[in-house]
Each structure stands twice: as C-alpha cells, then as structure tokens.
Amino acid sequence: MPLLVLFGLGAVLLWSFVSHRFERWGVAGPAFLLVLGAATTVWDLSTYATALGAPLTEKIVEIILSILLFADATEVRGGIFGGEGRVTARLVLIALPLSLLLTGIAAFLLIPESFVVIGVIACVIMPTDFAPATRLLRSSLLPERIRSVLNVESGYNDGLVSPIFGIALPIAIVLAPVWRKAVETGSDTVDIDDKDLGHNAEKMAEAFVNAVPATVWAIVIGVVLGGLCGLLLRIARDRGFASEGGARYAMLLLPLIAYGVATIPAIEANGFVAAFVTGLIYRVTRTRGMDVRVIPHRELLLVEEVGTLTANLVWFMLGGAALLAFTESFDGRVLLLALLALTLLRWGPVYLSLLRSSIGRADRTRIGLLGPRGTATIVFGLLAYNALPDDEGGLVLLAMVYTVVGSIVLHGVVAPLVLRRMNRAAVTA
Numbered sequence: 001m002p003l004l005v006l007f008g009l010g011a012v013l014l015w016s017f018v019s020h021r022f023e024r025w026g027v028a029g030p031a032f033l034l035v036l037g038a039a040t041t042v043w044d045l046s047t048y049a050t051a052l053g054a055p056l057t058e059k060i061v062e063i064i065l066s067i068l069l070f071a072d073a074t075e076v077r078g079g080i081f082g083g084e085g086r087v088t089a090r091l092v093l094i095a096l097p098l099s100l101l102l103t104g105i106a107a108f109l110l111i112p113e114s115f116v117v118i119g120v121i122a123c124v125i126m127p128t129d130f131a132p133a134t135r136l137l138r139s140s141l142l143p144e145r146i147r148s149v150l151n152v153e154s155g156y157n158d159g160l161v162s163p164i165f166g167i168a169l170p171i172a173i174v175l176a177p178v179w180r181k182a183v184e185t186g187s188d189t190v191d192i193d194d195k196d197l198g199h200n201a202e203k204m205a206e207a208f209v210n211a212v213p214a215t216v217w218a219i220v221i222g223v224v225l226g227g228l229c230g231l232l233l234r235i236a237r238d239r240g241f242a243s244e245g246g247a248r249y250a251m252l253l254l255p256l257i258a259y260g261v262a263t264i265p266a267i268e269a270n271g272f273v274a275a276f277v278t279g280l281i282y283r284v285t286r287t288r289g290m291d292v293r294v295i296p297h298r299e300l301l302l303v304e305e306v307g308t309l310t311a312n313l314v315w316f317m318l319g320g321a322a323l324l325a326f327t328e329s330f331d332g333r334v335l336l337l338a339l340l341a342l343t344l345l346r347w348g349p350v351y352l353s354l355l356r357s358s359i360g361r362a363d364r365t366r367i368g369l370l371g372p373r374g375t376a377t378i379v380f381g382l383l384a385y386n387a388l389p390d391d392e393g394g395l396v397l398l399a400m401v402y403t404v405v406g407s408i409v410l411h412g413v414v415a416p417l418v419l420r421r422m423n424r425a426a427v428t429a
C-alpha cells in the first residue's frame with residue numbers, strides 16, 4: 001500500500017478518535033485533516049508529489065468521487081430537483097453554466113498563459129460543496145428553505161460539471177505542448193511543423209468527439225442500472241425479500257458497479273457521469289409511490305458513512321497538496337481568481353438566475369455568497385494535476401488550493417459573522 005494512502009488512513013483513524021470533542025470546539029473535520037496532511041508531508045514533499053501523481057492515487061480518487069456523486073444524487077428529497085425544483089433548476093441550469101463561462105473568461109484575462117486549461121480551472125473551482133461549512137446547513141442563521149436549496153444545489157453541481165470536465169481535460173492535455181511553445185517564444189506567431197499541427201488538431205478533435213459518446217453511454221448505463229436496481233429493490237422491500245441491511249449494501253455497491261461498467265475498455269464511458277445518473281434514477285424509481293419521495297435514511301446510512309470516510313481521506317490529501325503549492329510558487333493572479341470565484345463570479349450568476357423567482361432579494365444574496373468549495377474541487381483538481389503536464393498541472397493545483405483554503409476561511413469563519421449581522425439588520429428594519 002502506498003505510504004500516502006497509509007498515512008491518510010491513519011489520519012482519518014485519529015480524527016475518528018477525537019472528532020466529537022473537536023467538533024464541539026468548532027473544529028471541523030476538513031480543517032483538522034488538512035492541517036494533519038500538511039504536517040505529515042512537510043518532511044518529504046518530493047516523495048509526496050510523486051505519490052500524488054501516481055496512477056494508483058488517480059484511480060483511488062476517481063472511485064472516491066464516484067461514491068460521492070452517487071451519494072449526492074440519492075440524498076435529495078422530492079423530485080428530480082428536490083422539493084424546490086424550480087429554484088434548483090435555475091441554479092444548476094442557468095447560474096452554474098454562466099459561472100463556468102465567466103470564470104473561464106476571468107482566468108484568461110488574469111492569467112493569459114492559462115488559455116489551454118481555462119475550462120479545466122473553471123470546472124475545478126466552481127462546483128459547490130458544504131463540507132467546509134456544514135454548520136451553516138444546520139444553523140438557524142439560514143431559513144430552512146434556503147438551507148434545503150443550497151444542499152440540493154451542492155449535490156447536483158459536481159455531477160453536472162463532471163461531463164464538462166471530462167471534455168475539457170483531454171483537450172487541455174492535447175493542446176498543452178503547443179501552447180507552451182507559444183508562451184516560451186513570447187510571440188504571437190509560432191513556428192509549428194505542419195505535421196505536428198495536424199497531429200495535435202486531430203488528437204484534439206478525437207478527444208472532443210470521444211468525450212460526447214462517453215457521456216451518452218454513461219447516461220445510458222446510469223439510467224438502465226439505476227432504474228432497474230431501484231425498481232427491483234422497491235419490489236423486494238415491499239414484499240419482504242430484502243432487508244434494510246441488504247438495501248444498504250446495494251446502495252454502496254451500485255456506484256462501484258456503475259463506475260466499473262462505464263470504464264470497461266470496450267465501453268470507455270465517463271464513470272463519474274454513470275455513477276451520478278445511477279444515483280439519480282435509482283432514487284426516482286426507489287421512491288415512486290411513496291408519500292414522501294425520499295429514500296429511508298436507514299438505507300442511506302452506509303453509503304453516507306463511506307462517502308464521509310473517503311471524503312476525509314481527500315481532505316488529508318489536500319493538506320499535502322496545499323503545502324506543495326505554497327512552497328513551489330505564489331501567484332497573486334491565481335489568488336485573485338480564486339477570490340472572484342468564491343464571491344462575484346458565483347453571486348452574479350446566482351442573483352440573475354433567481355430574478356422573478358419566489359426567492360427574495362436578501363435570500364438571493366445569501367445563496368449567491370454561500371457557495372463553499374470542498375471535496376469535488378479537490379478531486380477534480382487532483383485528477384487534473386495528475387493528468388496534465390507539470391506547468392499546467394501546477395497551475396490548476398494552485399487554483400484548487402487557493403479556492404478551497406479561501407472557502408474554509410470565507411464560508412467557515414466569515415460567513416456566519418455576516419449572516420448574524422444581516423439577520424440583526426432584518427430584525428431592526
């Protein structure tokens with residue numbers, strides 16, 4: 001077993017021993033594991049960098065993301081978009097694409113040399129996840145309706161971004177050598193051999209063309225697998241053939257099977273999309289006919305706990321990645337991009353998408369400013385770092401680290417203070 005994984009498991013074990021007391025003191029698991037990850041890897045960063053880029057690490061991270069995507073899709077209450085379907089649909093179908101577009105434009109304007117990876121950077125730093133600020137979802141500082149909307153939105157963001165990431169990453173890998181040559185010459189015109197240019201253009205077209213059927217096949221796999229298993233389990237539970245324990249095992253195995261089937265060499269579909277769609281369709285078919293369209297919590301328990309466990313491992317890996325990024329370079333432009341992504345580049349699209357909706361002005365602002373970044377950002381960032389050449393991978397890693405660490409500060413510390421002030425102002429108004 002790689003030392004990186006072994007140390008990570010040890011760190012998660014340590015957190016299991018002390019989590020209850022530390023959480024009462026206001027120390028969340030992600031922050032604790034991030035610090036522990038940095039402390040563990042500070043002695044030998046070069047070895048950690050090698051382990052982080054290893055194929056085994058990449059595969060572990062991919063499986064973790066598949067479990068988390070499936071869990072996110074199954075935990076939603078109500079219909080496809082949850083109980084607040086119209087509001088959530090606006091957020092994920094209007095605000096999210098607009099934020100990705102604006103983030104790509106901002107990345108190019110601030111860091112022109114990031115041209116080939118602007119799509120990757122946008123996909124890495126924009127999906128929301130409440131792991132760094134879980135207390136907000138349980139806090140009375142936010143109305144219950146807003147908490148519900150934010151929870152459902154964060155569960156869908158990474159699933160909807162994953163096919164875009166699956167297209168952007170291979171294209172960036174193909175274009176990176178050509179763009180690097182252009183940057184190194186410092187000229188608007190680059191002398192590229194026609195054979196090389198044709199080869200790269202052909203590979204880029206192939207990457208894009210292959211990504212589309214990969215996503216389509218993933219959706220087909222998810223619909224068939226999720227629909228069939230959801231239907232069979234509902235019948236089995238109703239007729240007493242399956243127990244709650246059997247349902248829990250089924251829900252843990254489904255994302256692994258979906259990812260495994262999708263990544264069979266003969267199929268080569270997007271495993272992330274397959275896992276997410278499987279969870280979505282499974283929930284819809286499993287809860288059909290119920291008065292409350294939600295999977296019983298006892299059936300969700302195992303996949304939730306495994307998801308939390310694996311997410312903790314990802315946060316440990318972030319600690320070493322943050323140390324690696326901070327010691328290798330500091331780029332104020334990337335820091336500014338991260339801050340914009342956490343604030344204006346999310347708030348603006350969210351506010352616009354919710355105009356003329358049932359969400360009031362103050363709540364639009366709350367939703368727009370509350371978009372923590374967490375596990376999905378880390379996983380996408382690590383996958384990009386692993387796949388891209390050194391310069392481009394390092395840039396994406398830096399953007400990921402700045403964004404997540406900034407989110408811990410903004411959403412874990414600053415946001416509760418701002419919400420208290422907003423609530424006091426609303427009471428006295």
